[in-house]
Amino acid sequence: MARRARYARDPLGLRRALSDRLLPGLVAAMALLAALALAGSRGAEALKDRWQAGAAAAVTVQLPPEQAVQMDQALAVLRAMPEVQSAEAVSAARMKELLRPWLGEVPALPLPAVIELRLVNAAIDPAPLANRLSETVPGAELEAHGIWVSRLAALASSVQGVALAVLALVAGVAVAVVAVATRAGIAARREAIEIFHDLGATQRDIAGRFARRIGLLAAGGALAGAALAVPALAALSSMAAPFAGGEVMPWTALPWLDLALLPPFAGIIGWATAQYSVRHWLRRLP
Template structure:
């Protein structure tokens, strides 16, 4: 009786024909790659936004032949400008530390005074600020980092596009793997399928059984691959914390693209289901 019930629930014997670990294992590997690609795309987008929003508004002012009077005059002039959000003089010890790799511990030249600015808007032209400052403090030089920020942002956007391209490639390969597995299952159960088809079984019923089985196998593999990806992504996010402003393990976990990661198993199920449906229906149309 038990055998008869199992057979009625699985008349095509798909649990035997599609019972291996190969398909879930391959989908798990592709889900891992997809998770890495999604995290890479999100990270690249975050870096581009951070650089454009933060570093693009950062400006450095140098005061050659600096003394306390000239430095205070420059600070006062800058703080009165409406475009400047903040202006702070760099401590001599910090400046010496930054220049030590190039000038050594005892530089032979007098170091200029350095002021760090943060503009209220990244669209502000630093040249205009430099011209107005030079009128009050002769010799003051303004250095903006906008050109480098634009290049870094363009690089981040390129990495984001590459990550999305990898994601698309993974989806195509996953669909191909499911199609091959479906063909193998059809070949293994050809006789049973032909008998049921000859007895009047509808194409939709046969395709539906294959689609549900392969969809579940693909979703299972995606769950495993995503589970493996999470600790690896948390480690990478923790290492990248200084670049994106994260601190500690909690930030590395909360900063992961959880919505996209949780969507991978359902997407894998739909991909497996749709690919199996199309493959089986096409195969059935070729039957005599």
């Protein structure tokens, strides 16, 4: 009785023909790669936006340690310029905090006095500002970060493009793997399929049984891959926190929506590929 019930549910014997280990394992590995590619793309885009919004209009003014007493004078000159939106002195404590990721514990050495400016428009040429400032405060050096921000933004865009290319490659490999698995299942159950077809089963029925089985296997594999990606992405998020201002929380920064969408997308790819592969093979039957 139990055997008849299993046959009624799976007349083609697809549970034996389509392994529930190999295909889900391969899809899990590809889902892990896809999750890393998606996270890389999202992260590169977020860093690019942060750099462009935060540093493009930022300019720093440095005063040698021996001229730090002229800080108030330099601030007054800068705040009087119409091109300057704000000018604030950077405290010594903040300077050490900014230098700590690069130099470690900053030794007790005299540090230059630094003023952080925010220009009204990032397109403003800082050279005239530097000339006017040096006339009033000799030795003051003005440095704009726009050129470095544009280079970093170009680098982030390149990383994003590579991540999307990797994602497309993973999707293509997934289609190929599912197609090979489907053909292997057809070859293993060829005789049963032909009998089922001769008894009046339609292409829709046979292809649908393959598609449901492979779609579920692919979705299950992608779910496992997404779960494996979570700790890896959390670790990468912690490593990237200094570049994002140190405000990134590993778990809240993860692309949860992308991870949640991986299993259904993998299931759809598996279902559609199996449908096409089986129907294409059935059309050649006499």
